[in-house]
Every structure is written in C-alpha cells, then in structure tokens.
Amino acid sequence: MxxxxxxxxxxxxxxxxxxxxxxxxxxxxxxxxxxxxxxxxxxxxxxxxxxxxxxxxxxxxxxxxxxxxxxxxxxxxIIERTGATVGLLTTEGFRDSIEIGRETRYDLYDLFLETPALLVPRARRLEIPERIASDGRILLPLDEAAVAAATKQLVETEGAEAIAVGFLHSYHSPQHEKRAGEIIRALYPNLPVSLSAEVAPEIREFERISTASANAYVQPLMAxxxxxxxxxxxxxxxxxxxxxxxxxxxxxxxxxxxxxxxxxIESGPAAGAMASAFISRLTGLEHVVSFDMGGTTAKMCLVDHHEPNHKFDFEAGRVRRFQKGSGLPLKVSVVDMIEIGAGGGSLARIDPGSGLMKVGPRSAGAKPGPVCYGRGGTEPAVTDADLVLGRLDPGYFLGGEMALNLDPVRRAFETRISAETGIAVEQAALGVQRIVDETMASATRMHLAEKGKDPRRYTMIAFGGAGPVHAWNLARLLKIKRLVVPLGAGVASALGFLVAPPATDMVRSYVARLERIDWARVNALIAEMKAAGSALLTEAGATPGSITFRPVAEMRHVGQGFEIPVPLPGLELSDADLPTIRERFFAAYRDRFERVVEESPIEALSWRLSCSAPGWTIDLAGAVPRTAEAGPAAPRTHRRVLFEGAGWQDCPVYDRYALRAGARIAGPALIEERESTCVVGPDSEVVVDDFLNLVIDVG
CATH class of the missing domain: 3.30.420.40 (ATPase, nucleotide binding domain)
Known part of the structure; x- marks a missing residue:
C-alpha cells in the first residue's frame, strides 16, 4: 500500500x-x-x-x-439451502435437540405446521460421551477416541465439508468443545470447525447449537x-x-x-441503517424511520438518538414470511429491522384464485430484471409501473447509461394485468404502486406498534434506488410529516459502509440472582471481552485509545422466559452498584411493558460488551459532478405524472446536482440524480438544507 x-x-x-x-x-x-x-x-x-x-x-x-x-x-x-455438507458433534443423548427445538408453535392451530428444513440431517448428527453440569463441573470426561471416530465417519462416510461442535453448558465451561476442536483440526487441518462456545457463547443450547450449525453451513462458501x-x-x-x-x-x-x-447474516441491510444514523447526526434528528427500498426488498429500521435499534436474536429463512417463530433461530447481533419483499423488481400478477392483484415477494432480480430493462423480462414489476406513471425518465435511468423502453412495458401490463381485469394500463400501474406502498406501510406500522412507537413522532430518511420514488406516498400513509432524502440516495447503503465504525459485540453468560452475583467473576468476564474486542478492532483499523465500551446485562424477573437489556454503570462493578442496576432494570422494564413488579426477584443471564471506535464522516457535497451548474431552483424540463387522488399532474423536473442549500421547490415535482429520482407529491414543499439533503414537508 x-x-x-x-x-x-x-x-x-x-x-x-x-x-x-x-x-x-x-x-x-x-x-x-x-x-x-x-x-x-x-x-x-x-x-x-x-x-x-x-x-x-x-x-x-x-x-x-x-x-x-x-x-x-x-x-x-441459508434461504436457498445451498451451503456446505455439515456434520454435528453433540452431547450423548442430545442428538435431536436442534430438531425438537422449543415447544412454542408459530401457528397453534395448524395441524400440518411446516418447520424450517434442517441444515444438519439426523444421519450427520453424532453423539459424543461427555457431560458438563450447569455450574461447570465435569460429570463425564470427554471421550476423545469417540470424537476422532465420529469425525472420520462424518468426513469419510457422510462427506462432511464442515463440522459444528455443540456440547451442553459449553457457554460456562468450553474445555470439552475446545479439545474436540483440537482433535478435529489435527485429523483434518483444512476442515472448517465451528465451536458453539466461540460462535455464540450464551445460555440455551438449542439456539447456541443452531447458530454454530448455521455458521458451519456457510463457512466454506463464504471463505x-x-x-x-x-x-x-x-x-x-x-x-x-x-x-x-x-x-x-x-x-x-x-x-x-x-x-x-x-x-x-444481515451485512448488506445493516449498512443502510448506518447511513441513516449518519444523516440523523448531521441533521440533529433524534427519531428516524430508515427506509431503504432497492431492487429486491425494502428495509425499515428505527434510529433513535442517532443509533439504529439492535437485537441479539434473529430468524433466518422463515417458512412463513413475517411470521415470528417460523425461521431458523440464530444468536447474533443484528440491526433490528424488518425486511419486505417489495422492491423495484417485485413482480405484479393476478391471483388465479381470488382474481386480485398481488405484488411481490417474487422479484425479477438483475436477471432478467423488470420488463423495461430489455433483458428478457416479461412480467411487469414495480419499476415498470413507475415508468408508466411518469415517475421515471426512460432516457435518464442511471444517468442515461441504461435506457428504459416503455412500449414492451405497456404490452406486459395489457397481457398480464389488463386482459385479466379489464382495467386500463395506467390504472393497473397505479394499483401496483398502491399495493406495494400499502404493504410497506402496514409492515412499518406493525413494527412500530410492537415497540410502542408512534410514527407521527418520527422523520423518515429515504434512500435506495426505489426509495425516494415511493417515500413521499409511504410517509403520507404513515402520517409522517417530514421526509429527508440525502444526496446520493440511490447508493446510500454503500455510503453506510464508509461511515460505519469498527465495532463488535461480545457476550458471555453467567446466570445469578442480582443479590447473589459474584462481581469478581462478572468483572473478569467484562475484562476478557474488553481485551478480545480491543484486539479485534485494532486489527480492523481502530486506534486502541479511541475504543469505547458499553456494558449491558440481559436481565429478567426470576421465572420469566425472556430478558431485556439493561445498561450497566461501569466496566468494574460491585455491590455498591446494585441500587443503580436495579433502578435501570425497572426503567427498561417500564419502558417496554408500562409497568414494574418491584417485589419480584431479578436475575441476570448474559453480559454483553459493545466495543466501538469512532466512525468516519463525509462531506457529500463532493459527490456533486463538477459539470453541474449552481443557480436558482429552475426546472430543466416538465413531465406528466399520475398521482392517486390528484390525477395527471404537470411536474417540473429538477437536476438534483444543480440544487444548492436554501433552494425551495413546491410540489408536485421530480428531482432527478443519477441513481434515483425523488417524487414529491402535491401540497408538499422541498427545502435543500446545508448538507444538500432534500427536506420535504409532506403536508
């Protein structure tokens, strides 16, 4: 370099x-x-x-x-089940734990409930004699010969390309898993090995072993x-x-x-949330709905006080879309967002049973893409509908680099939609827009309602190639009054990578009632996580002295089956901190459930440490092409656009790169940049702020 x-x-x-x-x-x-x-x-x-x-x-x-x-x-x-052939070594008697799962059912009354396809079938799950108690005592030593024999069987007979190891209570005492890993690596040095105590060192063996198995499943392909x-x-x-x-x-x-x-698992979508957090810091917005609509999906995330909401449980490859409990459980740190099969490539069709129009989740993707791309697509997609409605300029898609063709789009609507319903092409396209926007609005309402949040208190930040095209109508449906569209909105997720900090989340489990906690043990766990996090972030480019640490305990009332995160007052704790920790638990509990039960005993299960270095900042004004001429907000052309309830409107079309801070534009209007188009509806006003964001009063 x-x-x-x-x-x-x-x-x-x-x-x-x-x-x-x-x-x-x-x-x-x-x-x-x-x-x-x-x-x-x-x-x-x-x-x-x-x-x-x-x-x-x-x-x-x-x-x-x-x-x-x-x-x-x-x-x-994971969704397509195209990963490696995985073998699992687990404690004797617990071979079927990851198949049995939990007693909860995502649909109580479905007698033929479909569950996620297993990543590791029973024939490749082998038992090893060993047992560690919940307090870390060794009840049965590890049978090392059995580990070697089982590994050889998995590799040489079953064709395993990766091995996962998940023993009981390894989150507390991982020595058996570590020794098994050493034996496997000695036999097959190039074989990927995933130890559950390293992948997800947390209590609850089902989720821990499920996560380790999934890690092994994707490890060879990702490497x-x-x-x-x-x-x-x-x-x-x-x-x-x-x-x-x-x-x-x-x-x-x-x-x-x-x-x-x-x-x-959510690597790409997380970047969009980080871009929204960056924009919220620039603009001083405390409560934001991050809306990222690309070609395949739309993602929504809440950003409060410039930090995306996080969670530490995730479900991959849900059998039923949006149905909690129908996916593969994973213990990983993720940005808490919802993902909807509603993107520019989402396909419209008439359901043969009901005769109703459906949009998504099936997508045209990059191959063949929407009909207007001219790459062999025959089914109308959301982007095709936007073209019919006048929202997109067929000669300026990707800055004119990729011409769109309207004629085959109209024929596709006539053949696939109008012939089945008898409605005109323009009304069919308007129906596609209405369905996809209402689908996104419904999912967002549900996400906010689950968190007890009111969308009217939030500002929407919209980006992605299709985000600014649909954001104005989506904000209107959600009764959100203010919408922000950053410069370079069409590639804002890539911007999120550049402003994201070197960061990681560490976790260790130690279960104890609050009044009986061994603080020396907790402090040792925090120190261990701090050292590991510092080493990792330094390797990722952080300066050691710049790293900050935020400790959190996962706590609950004794007897409950779920925990809530509670911020801890420091990195070294003692009995003197008990009143503060108890008070913070009640505050977090009240914020989540609107009530507290002060007489009920409290326990901690897991201890987390968020490690982060400062992120970067970018002056997006540098993205304005040098050929763009500054001046008063004057349209470069006009185009007719169809709005629901307002009919066809003659809209001025503005060059986004020619707009400077302080410019004002009255809706309806279109504001075009290379990677996206911002649609502003009637009775709205746009102001360009000091950071060249479009700030839209939705009206």
Whole structure:
C-alpha cells in the first residue's frame, strides 16, 4: 500500500444492483456508482464497479486504502439451502435437540405446521460421551477416541465439508468443545470447525447449537467468496485492506468474517441503517424511520438518538414470511429491522384464485430484471409501473447509461394485468404502486406498534434506488410529516459502509440472582471481552485509545422466559452498584411493558460488551459532478405524472446536482440524480438544507 493511499470504497452487492461510493478525504473526492449485479459471480460486478469509479475519480487501485464490503451471500445461502455438507458433534443423548427445538408453535392451530428444513440431517448428527453440569463441573470426561471416530465417519462416510461442535453448558465451561476442536483440526487441518462456545457463547443450547450449525453451513462458501474478492482486487494492483460489514453495523476483518460468517447474516441491510444514523447526526434528528427500498426488498429500521435499534436474536429463512417463530433461530447481533419483499423488481400478477392483484415477494432480480430493462423480462414489476406513471425518465435511468423502453412495458401490463381485469394500463400501474406502498406501510406500522412507537413522532430518511420514488406516498400513509432524502440516495447503503465504525459485540453468560452475583467473576468476564474486542478492532483499523465500551446485562424477573437489556454503570462493578442496576432494570422494564413488579426477584443471564471506535464522516457535497451548474431552483424540463387522488399532474423536473442549500421547490415535482429520482407529491414543499439533503414537508 502506497503512502498516498487515502481513498476508501464502500461496495454493497444487492440482489439487483451493486452500489459503490468512493471517498478520498485527502483529495476531497466523493464519487458514486451503480451497476447491475452479476448473480453468477458477484465479484465481477465489484471489480467492474471499482474500476469504473476509480476512472471517474482519476485514481489508481494503489490509491485505495480500504474497500468495505457487505453481502447478502450468507442470507441467500441459508434461504436457498445451498451451503456446505455439515456434520454435528453433540452431547450423548442430545442428538435431536436442534430438531425438537422449543415447544412454542408459530401457528397453534395448524395441524400440518411446516418447520424450517434442517441444515444438519439426523444421519450427520453424532453423539459424543461427555457431560458438563450447569455450574461447570465435569460429570463425564470427554471421550476423545469417540470424537476422532465420529469425525472420520462424518468426513469419510457422510462427506462432511464442515463440522459444528455443540456440547451442553459449553457457554460456562468450553474445555470439552475446545479439545474436540483440537482433535478435529489435527485429523483434518483444512476442515472448517465451528465451536458453539466461540460462535455464540450464551445460555440455551438449542439456539447456541443452531447458530454454530448455521455458521458451519456457510463457512466454506463464504471463505471461498472472500478469497476470490481479495484475489480479484489484488490482481488490479490494489494493496489496501478489505473490511466486511457485520450485521450489527460495525466493520470487521476478513479473518473474523471467515471464522464467524453467520455474523454477516444481515451485512448488506445493516449498512443502510448506518447511513441513516449518519444523516440523523448531521441533521440533529433524534427519531428516524430508515427506509431503504432497492431492487429486491425494502428495509425499515428505527434510529433513535442517532443509533439504529439492535437485537441479539434473529430468524433466518422463515417458512412463513413475517411470521415470528417460523425461521431458523440464530444468536447474533443484528440491526433490528424488518425486511419486505417489495422492491423495484417485485413482480405484479393476478391471483388465479381470488382474481386480485398481488405484488411481490417474487422479484425479477438483475436477471432478467423488470420488463423495461430489455433483458428478457416479461412480467411487469414495480419499476415498470413507475415508468408508466411518469415517475421515471426512460432516457435518464442511471444517468442515461441504461435506457428504459416503455412500449414492451405497456404490452406486459395489457397481457398480464389488463386482459385479466379489464382495467386500463395506467390504472393497473397505479394499483401496483398502491399495493406495494400499502404493504410497506402496514409492515412499518406493525413494527412500530410492537415497540410502542408512534410514527407521527418520527422523520423518515429515504434512500435506495426505489426509495425516494415511493417515500413521499409511504410517509403520507404513515402520517409522517417530514421526509429527508440525502444526496446520493440511490447508493446510500454503500455510503453506510464508509461511515460505519469498527465495532463488535461480545457476550458471555453467567446466570445469578442480582443479590447473589459474584462481581469478581462478572468483572473478569467484562475484562476478557474488553481485551478480545480491543484486539479485534485494532486489527480492523481502530486506534486502541479511541475504543469505547458499553456494558449491558440481559436481565429478567426470576421465572420469566425472556430478558431485556439493561445498561450497566461501569466496566468494574460491585455491590455498591446494585441500587443503580436495579433502578435501570425497572426503567427498561417500564419502558417496554408500562409497568414494574418491584417485589419480584431479578436475575441476570448474559453480559454483553459493545466495543466501538469512532466512525468516519463525509462531506457529500463532493459527490456533486463538477459539470453541474449552481443557480436558482429552475426546472430543466416538465413531465406528466399520475398521482392517486390528484390525477395527471404537470411536474417540473429538477437536476438534483444543480440544487444548492436554501433552494425551495413546491410540489408536485421530480428531482432527478443519477441513481434515483425523488417524487414529491402535491401540497408538499422541498427545502435543500446545508448538507444538500432534500427536506420535504409532506403536508
């Protein structure tokens, strides 16, 4: 890496498009890019996109200090069940724990309840004689010969490509798992091994072993993918660092991503939430709904006090979309968001049973894409509807780089929708818009209601290629009064990679009643997590002295089956902190449930430490093309747009790059930039703020 390497590139590989943002703070350069994803080999789009954005910035690969990348590969691998052949070693008598699961059912009255397909079938789950008690005592020593024999059977007979090890109570005493790992690695040095005590060192064996199995399932594929991305980058002359986005919103090293790929389960979507957090800090907005609508899905997340909401449980590959409990349980730190099958590529169809129009979750993706792309698509998608409604300029999609064709879109609507319903093409397109917007609004209302939040208290930040096109109507449906669309909204997720901090979440379990806690043990756990977190973040580029630590305890009333996170008053605790901790527990409990039961005893189950270094900041004004001419807000053309309830409106079309701080625009209007178009409806007003965000009074 040369001494002049100062540029950083964020790369978001989505289902339809690959987005890029380049920032060079030394040269004061910001460049953005968007190109179609290459599903057969995502690294191809990464390489092509970086080469293009470097040409535009007049930089060379040697000028790049780091590339920060996020991917949906882990999620897709689990959903599509295309991962490795995995073997599981577990405690004797507990072979079927991950198949039995919990007694709860996501649908009590469905006699033929469908459950997620197992990642490890019974034939590849082998039992090992060993037993550790819940207090860490060894009841039965590890049978090392059985470990070796079982491993050989899994690899040589069952064809296992990765091994997961999950023993009872290993979160408390991991020595048996560690020894089993040593035996496996001695036999097969190149075989990926996932120990549950390392992947998810938390109480509850079902979720812990499920997470370790999922980690093993995606580990070989993710290692090959990251190796390919690294080698591809190095072949261009790049000598910098490759970092990866974690599901919790921090960036980490390739080594960590290879060891624990399950922590990347929401890698791509997390970047959008980090971009919203960055914009909220710039603008001083305390309560934000982050709305990211791309080509395949839409994501919503709450950002309160400039921090995305987090959770430490996740379900992957739900059998029933939006049905809690129908997916594969994972213990990972993730940004708390909802994901909906509503994107620009979501396909419209007439349901043969009801005769009603349906939109999504099936998507056209990058291949063939919506009909208007001219790549072989025959079913109308949301982007096709936006084109019919006048929201998109067929000659300025991706800045004119990709021409859209309206004629085949009209024929597709006539054949697939109008012929079945008898409604005109324009009304069919309006119906697509109405359905997809109401679907997103309903999901967002439910998400906020579950948290006891009122959407009217929130500002929406909208981005993604399709986000600004649909955000005005979505905000109106949610009764949100203010909408913010950042500059470069179409690639804001890639921006999120560049502003995200090196960060990680550590966890250890130790169960005790509040009044009986051994604080020396807790302090030792926190010190252990602090050392591990510091080492990881330093490797990820953080300065050791800049790292901050936030300790949290997962607490509950004795007898409850769930916990709530409670911030702790320091990194070293004692009995003197008990009143503060108890008070904080009651405050968190009251905030969640509107009541407290002060006489009920309290216990702690797990201890977490969030480790974070400062993130970066970017002046997005550098993204304005040098050819853009500043001046008063004057439209460059006009276009007719169909709005529900207002009919066809003659809308002025503005060049986003020509707008400067203080500019005001009355709706209805269209504001176009290379990667997205912002639709502003009637009775609304737009003001360009000091950071060149579009701030829209929805009206």
């Amino acid at each position: 040369t001494t002049t390497a100062s540029a950083r590139v964020g790369v978001d590989v989505g289902g339809t498009f690959t987005d890029l943002v380049l920032h060079d703070p030394v040269r004061n350069i910001v460049r953005t890019g968007k190109l179609l994803t290459t599903p057969d080999d995502p690294s191809e789009a990464i390489l092509n996109g970086i080469a293009r954005i470097l040409r535009e910035a007049e930089l060379k690969p040697e000028d790049v200090h780091s590339v920060i990348h996020g991917t949906t590969l882990v999620t897709n691998t 090959r993918y990251l190796d390919r991305v690294q080698s591809t980058l190095h072949s261009t002359g790049f000598r910098g660092h490759l970092y990866i986005m974690l599901s919790g919103g921090g960036i980490t090293t390739v080594r960590e991503a290879k060891d624990f790929p399950i922590r990347l």
